[in-house]
Amino acid sequence: MKLVRTSADDLTALQACFFASVSVLAAADYTPEQRRAWVDLALNNAEDWRQKLATQFGWKAVENETVLGFILLVPQDNLVDWLYVAPAAANNGVATQLLRELERTARNLGMSQLETHASVTAQRFFARRGYEVVEQQVVEAGGSHLPRALMRKSLQ
Numbered sequence: 037m038k039l040v041r042t043s044a045d046d047l048t049a050l051q052a053c054f055f056a057s058v059s060v061l062a063a064a065d066y067t068p069e070q071r072r073a074w075v076d077l078a079l080n081n082a083e084d085w086r087q088k089l090a091t092q093f094g095w096k097a098v099e100n101e102t103v104l105g106f107i108l109l110v111p112q113d114n115l116v117d118w119l120y121v122a123p124a125a126a127n128n129g130v131a132t133q134l135l136r137e138l139e140r141t142a143r144n145l146g147m148s149q150l151e152t153h154a155s156v157t158a159q160r161f162f163a164r165r166g167y168e169v170v171e172q173q174v175v176e177a178g179g180s181h182l183p184r185a186l187m188r189k190s191l192q
Contacts, residue, residue: 042106044086047082054106057105060123070182104124105119114149150191166189171185
């Protein structure tokens with residue numbers, strides 16, 4: 037597996053990975069209706085995805101030209117965004133390697149802390165890596181309410 041910087045050309049592959057991740061890995065924590073609303077909200081904003089991919093720091097984990105996972109750093113917001121892993125690659129260190137690369141880059145940019153809006157599914161992963169819940173949140177999407185948490189980690 038190798039980590040490669042993302043670009044706007046990766047949109048279709050990243051969205052496919054996102055869809056699979058939310059559909060399968062989040063099934064234990066979100067209802068089918070919640071997952072459908074989550075996917076619809078994200079996939080209906082393709083232009084936002086393209087813009088972020090073109091202007092932010094993103095990485096994808098790739099093996100045999102298959103995207104195993106991806107992550108995005110939004111430096112101006114100190115934000116870890118879009119950490120998703122393909123179901124077949126879950127629990128194989130993909131997310132950990134992506135997050136390490138993002139945190140290394142954030143430190144090199146002089147950032148002192150990072151935040152993320154972690155799904156219920158992702159909160160355990162981030163907590164094991166030093167992120168603490170700052171606030172419980174609920175996002176409304178397509179008539180569904182999606183719980184998540186704002187989590188923060190000091191990089192110092």
